[in-house]
Amino acid sequence: MRLSKYFLPILRETPKEAEIVSHRLMLRAGMVRQQSAGIYSWLPLGHRVLRKVERIVEEEQARAGAVQLLMPTIQSADLWRESGRYDAYGKEMLRITDRHERDMLFGPTNEEMITDIFRGYVRSYKDLPLNLYHIQWKFRDEVRPRFGIMRGREFLMKDAYSFDIDKEAARHAYNRMFVAYLRTFARMGLKAIPMKADTGPIGGDMSHEFIILASTGESEVFLNKALLDLDTPAEDTDFFSDLTPIVDAWTTPYAATDEMHDAAAFDAIPEENRVSARGIEVGHIFYFGTKYSDAMGAKVATSEGTEVPVHMGSYGIGVSRLLGALIEANHDDDGIIWPASVAPFHVGLVNLKAGDEMTDAACEDMYAKLEAAGIEVLYDDTDNRAGAKFATMDLIGLPYQVVAGPRGLKDGVLEVKNRATGEKEMLSPEATLNKLVAALTA
Amino acid sequence: MRLSKYFLPILRETPKEAEIVSHRLMLRAGMVRQQSAGIYSWLPLGHRVLRKVERIVEEEQARAGAVQLLMPTIQSADLWRESGRYDAYGKEMLRITDRHERDMLFGPTNEEMITDIFRGYVRSYKDLPLNLYHIQWKFRDEVRPRFGIMRGREFLMKDAYSFDIDKEAARHAYNRMFVAYLRTFARMGLKAIPMKADTGPIGGDMSHEFIILASTGESEVFLNKALLDLDTPAEDTDFFSDLTPIVDAWTTPYAATDEMHDAAAFDAIPEENRVSARGIEVGHIFYFGTKYSDAMGAKVATSEGTEVPVHMGSYGIGVSRLLGALIEANHDDDGIIWPASVAPFHVGLVNLKAGDEMTDAACEDMYAKLEAAGIEVLYDDTDNRAGAKFATMDLIGLPYQVVAGPRGLKDGVLEVKNRATGEKEMLSPEATLNKLVAALTA
Numbered sequence: 001m002r003l004s005k006y007f008l009p010i011l012r013e014t015p016k017e018a019e020i021v022s023h024r025l026m027l028r029a030g031m032v033r034q035q036s037a038g039i040y041s042w043l044p045l046g047h048r049v050l051r052k053v054e055r056i057v058e059e060e061q062a063r064a065g066a067v068q069l070l071m072p073t074i075q076s077a078d079l080w081r082e083s084g085r086y087d088a089y090g091k092e093m094l095r096i097t098d099r100h101e102r103d104m105l106f107g108p109t110n111e112e113m114i115t116d117i118f119r120g121y122v123r124s125y126k127d128l129p130l131n132l133y134h135i136q137w138k139f140r141d142e143v144r145p146r147f148g149i150m151r152g153r154e155f156l157m158k159d160a161y162s163f164d165i166d167k168e169a170a171r172h173a174y175n176r177m178f179v180a181y182l183r184t185f186a187r188m189g190l191k192a193i194p195m196k197a198d199t200g201p202i203g204g205d206m207s208h209e210f211i212i213l214a215s216t217g218e219s220e221v222f223l224n225k226a227l228l229d230l231d232t233p234a235e236d237t238d239f240f241s242d243l244t245p246i247v248d249a250w251t252t253p254y255a256a257t258d259e260m261h262d263a264a265a266f267d268a269i270p271e272e273n274r275v276s277a278r279g280i281e282v283g284h285i286f287y288f289g290t291k292y293s294d295a296m297g298a299k300v301a302t303s304e305g306t307e308v309p310v311h312m313g314s315y316g317i318g319v320s321r322l323l324g325a326l327i328e329a330n331h332d333d334d335g336i337i338w339p340a341s342v343a344p345f346h347v348g349l350v351n352l353k354a355g356d357e358m359t360d361a362a363c364e365d366m367y368a369k370l371e372a373a374g375i376e377v378l379y380d381d382t383d384n385r386a387g388a389k390f391a392t393m394d395l396i397g398l399p400y401q402v403v404a405g406p407r408g409l410k411d412g413v414l415e416v417k418n419r420a421t422g423e424k425e426m427l428s429p430e431a432t433l434n435k436l437v438a439a440l441t442a
Numbered sequence: 443m444r445l446s447k448y449f450l451p452i453l454r455e456t457p458k459e460a461e462i463v464s465h466r467l468m469l470r471a472g473m474v475r476q477q478s479a480g481i482y483s484w485l486p487l488g489h490r491v492l493r494k495v496e497r498i499v500e501e502e503q504a505r506a507g508a509v510q511l512l513m514p515t516i517q518s519a520d521l522w523r524e525s526g527r528y529d530a531y532g533k534e535m536l537r538i539t540d541r542h543e544r545d546m547l548f549g550p551t552n553e554e555m556i557t558d559i560f561r562g563y564v565r566s567y568k569d570l571p572l573n574l575y576h577i578q579w580k581f582r583d584e585v586r587p588r589f590g591i592m593r594g595r596e597f598l599m600k601d602a603y604s605f606d607i608d609k610e611a612a613r614h615a616y617n618r619m620f621v622a623y624l625r626t627f628a629r630m631g632l633k634a635i636p637m638k639a640d641t642g643p644i645g646g647d648m649s650h651e652f653i654i655l656a657s658t659g660e661s662e663v664f665l666n667k668a669l670l671d672l673d674t675p676a677e678d679t680d681f682f683s684d685l686t687p688i689v690d691a692w693t694t695p696y697a698a699t700d701e702m703h704d705a706a707a708f709d710a711i712p713e714e715n716r717v718s719a720r721g722i723e724v725g726h727i728f729y730f731g732t733k734y735s736d737a738m739g740a741k742v743a744t745s746e747g748t749e750v751p752v753h754m755g756s757y758g759i760g761v762s763r764l765l766g767a768l769i770e771a772n773h774d775d776d777g778i779i780w781p782a783s784v785a786p787f788h789v790g791l792v793n794l795k796a797g798d799e800m801t802d803a804a805c806e807d808m809y810a811k812l813e814a815a816g817i818e819v820l821y822d823d824t825d826n827r828a829g830a831k832f833a834t835m836d837l838i839g840l841p842y843q844v845v846a847g848p849r850g851l852k853d854g855v856l857e858v859k860n861r862a863t864g865e866k867e868m869l870s871p872e873a874t875l876n877k878l879v880a881a882l883t884a
Binding site: 005006007009030033035036039040041042043044046047050065067068069070071072073074075076091092094096098099102104106113116117120121122130132134137139141143153154 | 447448449451472475477478481482483484485486488489492507509510511512513514515516517518533534536538540541544546548555558559562563564572574579581583585595596
């Protein structure tokens with residue numbers, strides 16, 4: 001993409017309304033624009049990252065056997081009256097009356113609707129296990145939206161719902177999502193720690209939050225250092241094998257949010273292994289048994305022919321929120337430092353003298369070759385000042401920068417900068433291409 | 443994808459509520475489920491087609507220089523008060539009051555918001571031309587939603603907005619979208635004819651509807667047969683060259699919807715070239731000059747330093763509606779006949795004797811090889827009856843079916859069926875693979 005034909009509205013000033021670093025950087029880097037309190041447009045750069053995050057989520061959901069569909073944003077209140085949540089949900093639900101005076105709402109979550117879909121079609125244990133998910137915009141009318149897209153009102157969530165014949169099968173469905181989540185966040189370069197969460201009135205031990213560690217995180221967390229050294233489950237993990245060993249490995253060492261913290265248990269950890277840190281919740285998985293299937297009559301026939309309510313779980317990932325978490329975990333004073341897997345582009349190519357024949361030709365050549373290699377390039381072909389170009393590239397945080405100017409080109413070299421380490425090398429065009437292909441393509 | 447692990451709720455009965463063939467087939471093929479009047483869930487098969495259609499739209503928008511972003515669904519009423527449309531829009535606008543009693547709405551279109559984004563950042567002619575687009579769910583509270591997703595309330599639309607320094611540049615922006623639309627619909631296997639549309643109070647000749655010809659179309663259209671023989675603009679069309687010759691070629695022969703029909707002009711066409719047919723609107727492009735930029739103060743500095751309101755156009759494609767149009771244009775008595783470019787899967791692989799060692803092995807082998815070749819396969823590995831399997835495959839309309847049974851395998855052959863032509867061949871596994879790779883991969 002040529003910057004001259006792109007839309008990248010960089011802000012030179014730090015916006016006053018932004019309280020946290022990810023919000024500041026997203027505004028400054030032209031990733032989002034606030035349209036109303038807690039409601040954002042995703043400008044082209046932000047939209048690209050959102051899509052990269054979505055793709056990783058989708059690939060890992062598919063690997064774990066979840067099937068994608070898409071439910072609408074607007075729901076009928078009737079479904080929520082069936083489950084009893086219409087009155088219980090309170091003011092966070094955006095309630096709407098349509099032209100025929102029917103009560104509707106903008107979905108804050110989809111347990112009711114997915115249960116309705118399930119009961120509409122599925123009759124037999126033979127159709128189980130089933131996990132259906134979608135990635136859709138949700139609305140929660142927060143009384144005080146803040147932290148940019150981290151606590152917005154309109155936000156993008158992946159929510160999956162599992163359906164199983166009994167609790168044992170549901171536990172396996174739960175474990176599949178548990179493992180999928182470990183892989184999903186790891187692929188984004190994030191260290192996500194599952195922490196036991198409150199299961200509320202249902203009880204039991206089947207609810208975990210996935211918390212990203214970031215020094216600017218929203219809440220305090222406590223964990224055993226051993227968790228930081230665990231390996232991510234491999235790509236070829238068989239999701240339909242027994243996943244208990246993986247789940248046990250990740251849930252045995254102590255880890256808890258402030259809310260669930262047990263100081264005595266934490267103190268029992270050898271002191272050198274006690275980590276207290278800041279965290280950001282990016283995922284939450286939950287087994288809730290027959291809560292909705294009982295209320296809404298979602299039953300299946302067992303192999304013996306009796307009808308039983310289906311056992312369900314739900315599994316959320318805050319897709320838009322993840323962009324904030326990614327920036328909280330990956331930035332420095334100059335701007336964002338994207339992990340390659342979610343970077344809006346892989347390489348920023350800077351032409352230091354647009355209009356100069358030799359520089360233009362070197363840039364065009366490098367641009368064409370990188371794109372042909374499947375590397376996504378943002379090519380700054382504008383006539384802005386060099387200093388502004390460098391500042392923009394550091395701010396938007398692409399993994400590599402390639403700088404071409406008349407001085408270097410006289411010696412046959414380009415400057416290649418690694419945004420994360422700051423390391424700079426002067427390389428021939430051929431060596432530049434080889435280096436970037438090796439670093440950025442699998 | 444193995445059917446045993448998929449969610450494909452086929453309806454054997456024809457749903458009574460469906461008035462038109464695309465609605466009937468989408469319900470029967472398990473593509474959509476109605477959740478409220480005019481509001482649908484996109485079940486896995488329907489969701490896959492929606493995504494294929496989106497990808498083609500995105501690729502052609504990018505080719506024409508449009509840049510993708512994403513605006514939110516919920517908008518502030520204040521923006522619409524600025525343009526004067528808040529009161530003018532009527533009951534089709536879904537109006538919402540949030541918890542702080544602010545007037546909001548579910549966006550039926552985005553002229554106001556995109557103008558707000560533009561005026562927030564762009565100051566100079568140097569940043570033009572600019573075309574920003576998104577693909578987002580819209581809501582229009584139709585008094586009587588019908589025809590399934592063809593006239594739903596919550597629908598997916600691609601809307602692009604162009605910004606130019608003057609009318610001449612805006613005409614070029616308009617032509618780029620005109621050409622992009624010809625390519626977009628052609629890639630979906632559709633014959634789309636641009637027809638002059640009413641420009642309302644603004645006047646001029648810069649508004650066209652793109653109409654798909656389908657015998658079950660919603661409205662009557664009239665055209666010169668010459669339009670059916672025109673070539674689609676090539677993939678390597680230079681969108682920043684003069685596109686007038688292409689636009690002229692497509693707009694000179696007579697073509698009009700019922701509304702704009704000029705019987706005298708039509709009668710002037712040689713009789714053998716007069717075509718009257720049924721059509722479905724799938725796109726609409728529109729130049730509206732400074733209507734919104736005047737009202738909302740979206741100005742740019744010219745090269746002479748004076749400030750002028752920016753010239754705008756908007757360009758819509760009914761993405762979800764296209765699925766209905768595609769089915770109206772591509773079906774027979776047995777079901778849907780998907781063009782390969784938008785088919786949910788390319789091949790349906792039917793195991794006639796699941797559990798039989800030789801048949802299972804042949805199917806697994808073919809499944810693995812097709813997937814490795816980049817061909818998307820829906821593998822019916824269930825133990826349903828053969829008749830039901832064939833009926834389902836015909837109904838969901840994948841371009842090819844490959845049928846494996848013990849009888850054929852004894853002779854070393856599979857049956858390969860072309861869904862569109864009905865042609866069947868008995869081929870060795872190797873010949874099957876070669877044929878499908880040749881037919882389905884570019």
